[in-house]
Amino acid sequence: MYFDSLEALLYMDGHGGFVWAAYAITLVVIVALLIAPRRRQKKLLAQLAGELRRERGAPSHSPTAVEGDTHASGS
Amino acid sequence: MSAPSVPAFCMRLLRRQLVLAVRRPVEIGNPLLFFAMVVALFPLGLGPAPDRLADFAPGILWIIALLSNLLTSDAVFRSDFDDGSLEQLLLSPQPLYFSVFAYVCAHWLVTGLLLALVSPVFALMLNLPVAGIAALFFSLLLGTAVLSLVGGIGAALTVGLKRGGMLISLLILPLYMPVLIFGTAAVKAAVDGAPAGPYLAILGAMLSLAIALAPIATAAGLRISVDA
Amino acid sequence: MWTFFHKLGSPPWLYGISGSILRYLLPLTLLGLVVGAVWGLLYTSPDFRQGNSYRIIYIHVPSAVVALAGYYVMATAGAVSLIWKMKMADIAMKSCAPIGAALTFVALVTGAIWGKPTWGTWWVWDARIxxxxxxxxxxxxVIALYEAYDNKEAASKACAVLSLVGTVNIPIIYKSVDWWYSLHQPASIKFTGESTIHPSMLYPLLLMIICFYALFTCALLMNMRSEILxxxxRTKWVRKLAAGEGN
Known part of the structure; x- marks a missing residue:
């Protein structure tokens, strides 16, 4: 360990602000890089799951209605 | 009826483009007018001190030439895309490389060549030393040809888009930078009394590379735009 | 050999294998980044000329290196997708652009922050910058062009052409900017030579470079997975996956 204390580490002989700012910005960008695709994927899957549930949940109600509709228009 | 040979076909295309351009002289005049107006902006913004303007003149003139080339390159394929003749061109038996080259040539003849021809007038207005004028003319002559070729790529990639205008500048301005560097360097060298030849030679090398490669990319871009 | 390429073209296979790669690679990468950063920040001695501000090197250089390499990855993927019409190469190319842009941004910002204490200015029109x-x-x-197209297939083809044009241009741009700078170099700023880097500073730097490459790979795979989905x-396997996820 090069620094004696936490303060010395944070201060870094006057360069602390620059060094820590650079690392903080990098951290933010890396986190954003890794989180963005994960969030997109989650959203997409949830959306698809919702669609599927609607399709599967629907058969008891709407498909019959649709069938009835086509019948009505056909006859 | 047999298909015309490649050179004959390209000459016809070139003539067609030039005739279209000459029929609308205002469109030819617009880039020149743009050039003149922006030249007038610089003394207003930088102050009229002659020596300072002379210092900046090579950069100013080259940047304006670059911008007016950029603004016109958007329209190279636009009207032919809209009326469907571009689709005909893609179906023709002649290699697209040469047809694209004819389009770009026509664009250069009505913008780059004219800009180079009128540039000495504006150079004098900006107090560019007389020693630099020949270098400016020849560097613009070679450089704008590169710009037209590279601009053709951007035009081909964006021709199918509704809002291509701004996008094309984002795509091709980074590619224009080497030309700008060597174009201004040639003029500066001539002003300082150094030989401008080496810089013009590099511009010529860029032009050769652009002639060899840019039409390929432009042709690919046109196929993509027409298919989309 | 050929079956491998066929598998590479199959979205469910790629989705599965990238998932299992990520399961190991991502924690390893994050661990490596933390170790490298702590090593660089705490356990190296300061540069005798620049003091502690040089510690930015451990993120600045890796991000710059990987950002540049990323462009070539993107262009190569673009070439593969144009020539062999491989869908996965297409997806890889599209996924490279935001990561590369982010890393280039990091390199520029950290460079600017490093420049302030070292040269006394945030920005220098230096050849590399x-x-x-x-x-x-x-x-x-590339990103703007991709977003401008409504037809995403045409968008990726157009981006592939653009990135290839960029590849031809990068060496020319680099050389001409380098030359331009040597012509205009102001005498007030002197750059320290790089050959003097001490081994104790070099090892964490190498670790960080490797980790940034791994980070690029992880982010690329993650972007590709979401793009594949x-x-x-509309395919069966994705719907099955979604159904499993939803319940």
Whole structure:
């Protein structure tokens, strides 16, 4: 360990602000890089799951209605 | 009826483009007018001190030439895309490389060549030393040809888009930078009394590379735009 | 050999294998980044000329290196997708652009922050900085072009052409900017030579470079996975996956 204390580490002989700012910005960008695709994927899957549930949940109600509709228009 | 040979076909295309351009002289005049107006902006913004303007003149003139080339390159394929003749061109038996080259040539003849021809007038207005004028003319002559070729790529990639205008500048301005560097360097060298030849030679090398490669990319871009 | 390429073209296979790669690679990468950062920040002695501000090197250089390499990955993927019409190469190319742009941005910002204590100014029109800025423009151009197209298939083809044009241009841009700078170099700023780097500073730097490459790979795979799902959303396997996830 090069620094004696936490303060010395944070201060870094006057360069602390620059060094820590650079690392903080990098951290933010890396986190954003890794989180963005994960969030997109989650959203997409949830959306698809919702669609599927609607399709599967629907058969008891709407498909019959649709069938009835086509019948009505056909006859 | 047999298909015309490649050179004959390209000459016809070139003539067609030039005739279209000459029929609308205002469109030819617009880039020149743009050039003149922006030249007038610089003394207003930088102050009229002659020596300072002379210092900046090579950069100013080259940047304006670059911008007016950029603004016109958007329209190279636009009207032919809209009326469907571009689709005909893609179906023709002649290699697209040469047809694209004819389009770009026509664009250069009505913008780059004219800009180079009128540039000495504006150079004098900006107090560019007389020693630099020949270098400016020849560097613009070679450089704008590169710009037209590279601009053709951007035009081909964006021709199918509704809002291509701004996008094309984002795509091709980074590619224009080497030309700008060597174009201004040639003029500066001539002003300082150094030989401008080496810089013009590099511009010529860029032009050769652009002639060899840019039409390929432009042709690919046109196929993509027409298919989309 | 050929079956491998066939598998590479199959979205469910790629989705599965990238998932299992990520399961190991991502924690390893994050661990490596933390170790490298702690090593660089705490356990190296300061540079005798620049003091502690040089510690930015451990993120600045890796991000710059990987940002540049990323462009070539993107262009190669673009070439593969244009020549062999491989869908996965297409997806890889599209996924490279935002990561490369982000890393270029990091390199520029950390460079600017490093420049302030070292040269006394945030920005210098130095050859390398200017080239990185142009690289950022090239990346942003690719992203802008992709977003401008409604037809995503045409969008990726157009981006592939653009990235290939950029590849031809990068060496020219780099050389000309380098030359331009040597012509105009102001005498007030002197750059310290790089050959003097001490081994104790070099090892964490190498670790960080490797980790940034791994980070690029992880982010690329993750972007590709979400892109695969979005493009294959109408297929059976994605619906099955979604059904499993939803319940």
């Amino acid at each position: 200017t080239s990185m800025l142009i690289l950022l423009f090239l990346y942003l151009g 979005s493009r294959e959303r």
